[in-house]
Amino acid sequence: MPVLEMRGIRKEFPGVVALDNVDLTLEAGDVHMLLGENGAGKSTLMKILGGAYTKDAGDIRLNGQLVDIDSPRAARDHGIRVIYQELNLVPHLSVAENIFLGELPMRWGGIVDWRTLHDRTSALLQDLGVTLEPRAPVGRLGLAQRQMVEIAKALAPASARAPAGKAGSAGASAGQAGDAAILVMDEPTSSLTSREVTQLFALIERLTARGVTIVYITHRLDEVFRIGRRITVMRDGRHVTTKPIDQVTVPELVRLMANRDLSEHFPKVRVERGAELVRVEGLGVRGVLSNISFSLHAGEVLGISGLLGAGRTELARVIAGADRFDEGRLLVDGQVTRFRNPADAIARGIGLLPEDRKAQGFVPGLTVARNIALPHGRRLATLGVLSRRCEDDMAAPIIGDLRVKATATQPLRLLSGGNQQKVVLAKWLAGAGRIFIFDEPTRGVDVGSKVEIYNLMNRLTARGAGIIMISSELPELLGMSDRVLVMHRGRIQAELAREDATEERVLSAALGLAS
Amino acid sequence: MIRARQFGTLIGLVLLCAALWILTPHFLTASNLINVVEQTSINAIVAVGMTFVILSAGIDLSVGSIVALAGVVLGTSLQSGHPMVLALTLALATGAACGIGNGALISWGGLPPFIVTLGTMSIARGAALLFTEGRPVSGFDASFRVLATGRVGFVPAPVIGMAIVYAAAHFVLTRTTFGRYVYAIGGNEEATRLSGVSVRFHKTMIYGVSGLMSAIAAVMLTARLNSAQPIAGINYELDAIAATVIGGTSLMGGDGSLGGTLVGALIMGVLRNGLNLLGVSSFLQQIVIGGVIVVAVLLDTVLKRKHRT
Numbered sequence: 001m002p003v004l005e006m007r008g009i010r011k012e013f014p015g016v017v018a019l020d021n022v023d024l025t026l027e028a029g030d031v032h033m034l035l036g037e038n039g040a041g042k043s044t045l046m047k048i049l050g051g052a053y054t055k056d057a058g059d060i061r062l063n064g065q066l067v068d069i070d071s072p073r074a075a076r077d078h079g080i081r082v083i084y085q086e087l088n089l090v091p092h093l094s095v096a097e098n099i100f101l102g103e104l105p106m107r108w109g110g111i112v113d114w115r116t117l118h119d120r121t122s123a124l125l126q127d128l129g130v131t132l133e134p135r136a137p138v139g140r141l142g143l144a145q146r147q148m149v150e151i152a153k154a155l156a157p158a159s160a161r162a163p164a165g166k167a168g169s170a171g172a173s174a175g176q177a178g179d180a181a182i183l184v185m186d187e188p189t190s191s192l193t194s195r196e197v198t199q200l201f202a203l204i205e206r207l208t209a210r211g212v213t214i215v216y217i218t219h220r221l222d223e224v225f226r227i228g229r230r231i232t233v234m235r236d237g238r239h240v241t242t243k244p245i246d247q248v249t250v251p252e253l254v255r256l257m258a259n260r261d262l263s264e265h266f267p268k269v270r271v272e273r274g275a276e277l278v279r280v281e282g283l284g285v286r287g288v289l290s291n292i293s294f295s296l297h298a299g300e301v302l303g304i305s306g307l308l309g310a311g312r313t314e315l316a317r318v319i320a321g322a323d324r325f326d327e328g329r330l331l332v333d334g335q336v337t338r339f340r341n342p343a344d345a346i347a348r349g350i351g352l353l354p355e356d357r358k359a360q361g362f363v364p365g366l367t368v369a370r371n372i373a374l375p376h377g378r379r380l381a382t383l384g385v386l387s388r389r390c391e392d393d394m395a396a397p398i399i400g401d402l403r404v405k406a407t408a409t410q411p412l413r414l415l416s417g418g419n420q421q422k423v424v425l426a427k428w429l430a431g432a433g434r435i436f437i438f439d440e441p442t443r444g445v446d447v448g449s450k451v452e453i454y455n456l457m458n459r460l461t462a463r464g465a466g467i468i469m470i471s472s473e474l475p476e477l478l479g480m481s482d483r484v485l486v487m488h489r490g491r492i493q494a495e496l497a498r499e500d501a502t503e504e505r506v507l508s509a510a511l512g513l514a515s
Numbered sequence: 516m517i518r519a520r521q522f523g524t525l526i527g528l529v530l531l532c533a534a535l536w537i538l539t540p541h542f543l544t545a546s547n548l549i550n551v552v553e554q555t556s557i558n559a560i561v562a563v564g565m566t567f568v569i570l571s572a573g574i575d576l577s578v579g580s581i582v583a584l585a586g587v588v589l590g591t592s593l594q595s596g597h598p599m600v601l602a603l604t605l606a607l608a609t610g611a612a613c614g615i616g617n618g619a620l621i622s623w624g625g626l627p628p629f630i631v632t633l634g635t636m637s638i639a640r641g642a643a644l645l646f647t648e649g650r651p652v653s654g655f656d657a658s659f660r661v662l663a664t665g666r667v668g669f670v671p672a673p674v675i676g677m678a679i680v681y682a683a684a685h686f687v688l689t690r691t692t693f694g695r696y697v698y699a700i701g702g703n704e705e706a707t708r709l710s711g712v713s714v715r716f717h718k719t720m721i722y723g724v725s726g727l728m729s730a731i732a733a734v735m736l737t738a739r740l741n742s743a744q745p746i747a748g749i750n751y752e753l754d755a756i757a758a759t760v761i762g763g764t765s766l767m768g769g770d771g772s773l774g775g776t777l778v779g780a781l782i783m784g785v786l787r788n789g790l791n792l793l794g795v796s797s798f799l800q801q802i803v804i805g806g807v808i809v810v811a812v813l814l815d816t817v818l819k820r821k822h823r824t
Contacts, residue, residue: 343711363702377692
């Protein structure tokens with residue numbers, strides 16, 4: 001009998017179906033690799049299993065019994081433990097305090113029983129074969145060790161609270177990681193060194209030997225074959241396949257993850273390539289980017305692909321003057337340039353559409369017209385006094401052009417995500433920009449608005465602008481780019497011409513496989 | 516929506532006045548009303564600077580101490596026989612410099628506004644005490660007192676001063692790039708920076724405005740008391756914050772207006788005046804005013820929450 005069966009799971013968010021009829025089956029002792037592109041629905045599925053989201057439809061069975069997981073607490077009580085991508089530890093507290101946070105052993109109704117806590121922690125860590133000092137503050141540990149603390153926390157017995165007095169002996173037995181049945185890890189190695197990865201894998205082996213079933217989400221295919229026993233591939237919120245590891249090959253996996261019906265239509269218009277606008281030579285930012293070289297020409301859309309954390313957004317911010325670089329050169333119109341701040345970049349005609357539009361793209365309380373006018377204050381004002389007419393005159397045609405469904409005087413926070421994104425675009429179109437950096441321009445945007453944004457890109461290139469488009473949506477990237485750069489761990493892994501760029505080739509490069 | 520919110524505060528002010536009119540016959544007389552506005556003027560002017568700062572998602576705790584320091588600079592300068600124009604210029608420059616110092620530490624030093632202005636609050640107060648050896652400064656020319664006692668028709672000079680300050684500040688806030696950046700920085704600092712606005716420069720100037728407003732208030736206070744006191748302006752920061760917040764400006768920044776702040780300052784002034792007329796003890800007054808602040812902000816929060824959902 002399978003340990004876990006998820007059947008027909010469905011989850012909708014406003015405007016998107018994140019999961020559509022997804023199945024997942026775990027056998028006892030499985031190390032199950034959950035694979036798929038960004039946005040395939042892996043994390044959403046695991047959040048449903050962990051009780052962080054509630055499903056809209058479908059069944060979950062544990063050991064054949066139908067269960068209702070409606071909260072993280074319920075998931076824990078059923079022996080399901082999830083370690084999310086971002087670690088959730090309190091740096092100033094000790095290893096022991098972090099592991100038993102919320103369930104600190106007490107005596108006399110409120111005094112922390114430190115001896116029991118430390119005994120219990122030592123027992124648990126020993127049980128897991130991890131060497132860590134229970135009293136060490138987590139903030140001083142390395143990333144791999146923190147990962148171990150997170151795992152120990154996930155595996156700590158759900159109700160460790162022993163009655164006061166029996167502290168010593170109860171501590172040892174309660175310290176065993178007995179009641180965790182399923183452990184989910186979401187990209188646990190994304191920030192670990194190879195030695196740390198080896199430590200983690202040894203721990204995973206010890207856990208499976210004791211009957212813990214593991215779900216492991218990763219983008220690193222080498223890991224899949226090192227520790228995986230079975231794989232499940234997801235794509236666009238659907239289940240694609242589940243197979244034993246010895247029945248798949250690397251190329252097959254890549255094809256399974258990438259392959260899709262290209263039903264979306266991209267209105268790409270190709271324009272003759274013009275002069276070189278931007279040239280980057282050996283650009284590096286310590287710890288983030290290294291040896292990045294490429295050029296952007298007028299009339300061209302340069303697509304940049306890569307997985308999360310590959311350095312795409314960091315590259316965009318450096319070119320837009322938002323962050324500094326440590327090595328290499330940046331040339332704009334053939335001139336060596338060093339931007340001190342975004343204002344310098346804007347003066348040279350560079351506009352950035354940031355990835356996180358809520359945090360970086362617009363001012364929610366200001367009106368549509370005022371947001372659009374924000375980068376152009378100096379041009380719209382005489383001796384610092386703004387002319388409202390000039391602002392409205394600037395905004396009106398662009399609002400119409402982009403079909404923003406709002407009036408110029410509405411505060412931006414009242415608009416839908418797609419319309420907000422159009423306003424952020426409009427901000428840059430209103431100026432004399434020639435170099436545009438669009439970081440995830442269609443994220444969270446409805447289909448109709450997407451097409452309008454694509455058309456707008458065509459118009460920009462037609463008038464001689466160059467566009468750098470960063471996108472995690474491969475069809476869009478391939479559909480709209482003239483060339484594609486693929487980044488992997490802060491480097492450019494591949495440069496592909498439009499004709500040569502296929503989903504499989506881009507994805508292989510993004511995974512660091514080919515060049 | 517912002518307008519509707521201000522309207523609500525205004526209704527509160529009108530209701531308060533109506534209640535006092537019923538409770539005491541002395542309240543709704545021309546002389547008393549003018550008196551209320553005159554007494555409100557100093558807090559109202561300090562609150563202008565505070566509104567700029569809070570709109571930009573900051574806070575300025577040093578305003579009261581800057582009032583004292585600018586006041587003793589003015590007083591000492593007048594006492595030693597400098598021309599009035601020079602004395603006024605020195606006082607205003609002192610206030611603006613303190614504010615710009617605050618702003619520079621906050622934007623270039625990357626320190627939290629709370630900490631920086633808390634430090635300045637103590638430093639400026641200490642400087643004022645040191646400068647005067649803790650004694651009040653007095654003995655000014657009669658021409659200086661006109662700033663407090665003068666009238667145009669029946670309107671006292673401080674009220675005229677307040678009106679000019681509000682008109683100018685409102686213009687700056689609504690019609691200039693600087694004013695626009697105040698809202699933009701408070702609403703989303705990173706988006707503003709990425710739009711090519713020099714956030715550091717403008718933040719520095721915002722605190723400069725606050726310091727300047729404190730200095731203007733210091734001039735009016737010194738004229739009214741006919742002496743400059745190093746212990747003047749204690750708790751002014753709290754009154755200014757209260758007026759701003761009662762006036763509907765969000766402590767999170769990016770949302771609010773000077774009209775609201777003026778109404779907020781008037782509510783506090785009317786309340787104090789009314790409680791005095793009713794013979795309420797000054798101890799009880801503090802409790803009532805504290806309660807009004809909390810209730811006003813509570814109402815605001817509840818109304819906004821309703822609006823969102």
